[in-house]
Amino acid sequence: MNLVVVGATGRTGSEIVAEASGRGHDVVGVATTSDTVEDVRVYPSEDLPELLDDADAVVDFTVPEATREYAGVIAEAGVPYVVGTTGFGEAGIETLRAASESIAVLKASNFARGVQALLRVVEAGVEALPDYDVELTETHHSGKRDAPSGTANTILDVVDSTREAALERTHGREGEHSREDSEVGVHVRRAGTVRGEHELLLAGNDELLTLTHRAESRRVFAAGAVDAAEWLTGQEPGWYGFDDVL
Numbered sequence: 001m002n003l004v005v006v007g008a009t010g011r012t013g014s015e016i017v018a019e020a021s022g023r024g025h026d027v028v029g030v031a032t033t034s035d036t037v038e039d040v041r042v043y044p045s046e047d048l049p050e051l052l053d054d055a056d057a058v059v060d061f062t063v064p065e066a067t068r069e070y071a072g073v074i075a076e077a078g079v080p081y082v083v084g085t086t087g088f089g090e091a092g093i094e095t096l097r098a099a100s101e102s103i104a105v106l107k108a109s110n111f112a113r114g115v116q117a118l119l120r121v122v123e124a125g126v127e128a129l130p131d132y133d134v135e136l137t138e139t140h141h142s143g144k145r146d147a148p149s150g151t152a153n154t155i156l157d158v159v160d161s162t163r164e165a166a167l168e169r170t171h172g173r174e175g176e177h178s179r180e181d182s183e184v185g186v187h188v189r190r191a192g193t194v195r196g197e198h199e200l201l202l203a204g205n206d207e208l209l210t211l212t213h214r215a216e217s218r219r220v221f222a223a224g225a226v227d228a229a230e231w232l233t234g235q236e237p238g239w240y241g242f243d244d245v246l
């Protein structure tokens with residue numbers, strides 16, 4: 001497969017370049033400036049339209065502004081599009097949804113297989129313990145831009161859909177007021193080189209249940225993203241998630 005990795009010089013993109021090259025794919029990179037990663041040539045972003053002529057799939061781990069800018073040109077070129085970037089507002093999601101009318105778009109906030117399993121376990125835990133308090137804590141490296149993480153938002157969406165109610169997301173706490181039953185606490189930590197940890201706490205009835213996923217290296221995201229690109233090349237235009245691949 002001819003694969004274009006947008007964000008190829010980044011923390012995650014460079015791992016994706018290594019993973020895809022290691023599987024024998026022909027990889028080119030795109031980033032803000034030209035470079036080389038793992039002997040793979042990285043082109044500046046203005047070269048993207050030309051690189052799409054020979055591409056079988058694009059994988060994008062950048063920033064929401066870049067993804068929004070490139071979605072149109074990738075859709076015009078008719079190339080399947082795997083999006084790992086997080087931190088979109090509603091307008092960003094709309095742009096990707098519009099692209100999915102003409103190409104296959106697979107967007108996931110986390111390409112670790114363990115997180116897909118965690119989402120199923122969260123659903124089961126919340127269903128079994130409907131009255132328990134729910135608190136979410138996520139920890140990432142100090143360079144992460146968006147907060148809460150995309151995965152945290154996905155977990156909270158699963159809690160809401162399981163409870164069939166939108167809990168009020170309380171981001172950290174200070175001052176003097178006790179917890180309301182209608183809220184879910186969301187706690188974000190940024191420190192060092194942590195690859196990504198998510199913990200959901202369910203508490204009530206004198207007991208605690210904690211559900212935790214910890215990524216130990218970015219290779220887990222890279223492997224999932226390349227699995228997704230390999231799978232997506234055979235799909236019809238539409239909107240897909242990582243659970244469709246597994």
Ligand SMILES: NC(=O)C1=CN([C@@H]2O[C@H](COP(=O)(O)OP(=O)(O)OC[C@H]3O[C@@H](n4cnc5c(N)ncnc54)[C@H](O)[C@@H]3O)[C@@H](O)[C@H]2O)C=CC1
Binds near residue numbers: 110112
């Ligand atoms: N879905 C998942 O499993 C995962 C998602 N992510 C997400 O991926 C994104 C990137 O994270 P990191 O690799 O830590 O970031 P990073 O800051 O290390 O790398 C960003 C990359 O994007 C490129 N870039 C930035 N603006 C660009 C533009 N306008 N045009 C072309 N390239 C541009 C940079 O040159 C760099 O190569 C974040 O949104 C993060 O949350 C990260 C890990 C796993």
Ligand SMILES: O=C(O)C1=N[C@H](C(=O)O)C[C@H](O)C1
Binds near residue numbers: 111
């Ligand atoms: O920026 C990161 O590093 C990560 N971002 C994703 C997110 O926002 O959930 C996935 C993973 O946790 C690593």
